[in-house]
Amino acid sequence: MISNIREILNNSIRTVFYNVKFVILFWFTNSVFALVLSIPIYNLLLNSLKYSLLSDELSSGFNYFWYLQFRHLYKIPLDQIPWAIYTVAGIYTIIQTFYLGGLISIFNQFKKNHYVDFFYGGVKYFFRFFKVLLISLIFYIVAFFINDLFGDAINLIFSNTEFIKTEFFIRFLRYVLLLFFIGIITLISDYTKVSLALKDKTKVIKEIISTTVFIKNNFTLIFYVFLLIAIFSAIGSLMYNLIVIEIPRTPYYFLILSFIIQQMLIIFRLLIRMLFCSSEVIIYKDLAADIVTTEE
Numbered sequence: 001m002i003s004n005i006r007e008i009l010n011n012s013i014r015t016v017f018y019n020v021k022f023v024i025l026f027w028f029t030n031s032v033f034a035l036v037l038s039i040p041i042y043n044l045l046l047n048s049l050k051y052s053l054l055s056d057e058l059s060s061g062f063n064y065f066w067y068l069q070f071r072h073l074y075k076i077p078l079d080q081i082p083w084a085i086y087t088v089a090g091i092y093t094i095i096q097t098f099y100l101g102g103l104i105s106i107f108n109q110f111k112k113n114h115y116v117d118f119f120y121g122g123v124k125y126f127f128r129f130f131k132v133l134l135i136s137l138i139f140y141i142v143a144f145f146i147n148d149l150f151g152d153a154i155n156l157i158f159s160n161t162e163f164i165k166t167e168f169f170i171r172f173l174r175y176v177l178l179l180f181f182i183g184i185i186t187l188i189s190d191y192t193k194v195s196l197a198l199k200d201k202t203k204v205i206k207e208i209i210s211t212t213v214f215i216k217n218n219f220t221l222i223f224y225v226f227l228l229i230a231i232f233s234a235i236g237s238l239m240y241n242l243i244v245i246e247i248p249r250t251p252y253y254f255l256i257l258s259f260i261i262q263q264m265l266i267i268f269r270l271l272i273r274m275l276f277c278s279s280e281v282i283i284y285k286d287l288a289a290d291i292v293t294t295e296e
Helices: 001-016 022-049 054-058 064-073 075-106 117-157 163-199 204-217 217-247 253-287
Strands: none
Touching: 001 022, 001 217, 001 253, 022 064, 022 075, 022 253, 064 075, 075 117, 075 163, 075 253, 117 163, 117 204, 163 204, 163 217, 163 253, 204 217
């Protein structure tokens, strides 16, 4: 088992770095969407602080009274920003679904890794992957709904009691179960997309059922690989937070350093996403391959 996991991770990392040029496309897409979301806030802050002496003070600390005044003066534009975030997030998710088709396509055919092959795979598999995305969203909503019902039940049971440790343990268990269900839905969603692409199937529901059986039969290996990559991602985020805390907020040129480190974190997360995809393709191709028998 350990040797298999090591081999899968080595091959996945090798495949990702062989196709590292696509990180430029992903980073550019992230930057465009971040810019779209940042411009409205930037304009509001510019109007509020352009001729204000508070601008220098806010660079080194937070002023709560300014924040209250800012929220009051720009209440209508600020109330519209969440809807803009939801819209941009939806469009971003659709584009990432398109990109995933391209990634799986080039990971499946190692030598065909040009941008033409990438976009061809995205176009070819987009509609199938979009159906999987919609079904996954339904299951995510159900998982959060059940989690909320569980939370309401905990509040009702422990509202007039003093079992603090028991309540804490049950609430902790509630969030662990939620993370577990989110992970299972994510695994089924990702491997269904891989199965649809590698087997070139179009029946989404049938492939979801087939993929669920595949994950159940190979759950240990799939889960360990998924968990290890997730731990890599968590370590990267932890290191980023530890480094950023030590960077002073003034003078201003330290903001450039913070920005560069933040972009390095974004690129690292994009590589991790590619690593997830690469490992899933390798595992599925290995475990779902047809067994060929020969006769003398």
